[in-house]
Amino acid sequence: DIQMTQSPSSLSASVGDRVTITCRASQSIAFYLNWYQQKPGKAPKLLIYGASNLHSGVPSRFSGSGSGTDFTLTISDLQPEDFATYYCQQSYSAPPDTFGQGTKLEIK
């Protein structure tokens, strides 16, 4: 199974900051990397698919990049509603569809 590792596990930032979250796959997954946002008590929501494609309705301050084994999610100009937990997920080799362990973005 492909393992997904996110870093950092948690992150503190302020409104207006630019933050980057990293996801690393245990083997090459080409561009088959997706990002989700989850707020407390809610279901995750798709942000980015195919490493860099913004899902419908997602603000343009979210962006994704990478290929192979290393990927990043960048949020520019952090807004109060962006404080949440973020998960990466590989869809290159499934089943199983594996997720990263999550990165909790907190307000500084």
Next chain:
Amino acid sequence: EVQLVESGGGLVQPGGSLRLSCAASGFTFSTYWMHWVRQAPGKGLVWVSRINADGSSIAYADSVKGRFTISRDNAKNTLSLQMNSLRAEDAAVYYCLRWEPGVAFDCWGQGTLVAVSS
């Protein structure tokens, strides 16, 4: 509006059974692969099972293989997960998801909580 609504969660004793359901609406359910993902309290997301559009291809995580059964009724737009021989480690919120080809898990239900305790 595309919508997935889970039901059937609750408290069950170790070794017991529970059947989760997911009602789909707002899209052509019979053309989509569907999945279950779970999340233990305070933990991350873990894939559980998936079924293809016509139900002919099914897969399970090793941790639930032989105990859980996924199924679907395309006439009723319903996805199900029969969970037998439940263990403490199966306690989680269970989400029903739609897989959009070329995209990802683009629609999630609100989740249903399964608690396993004596």
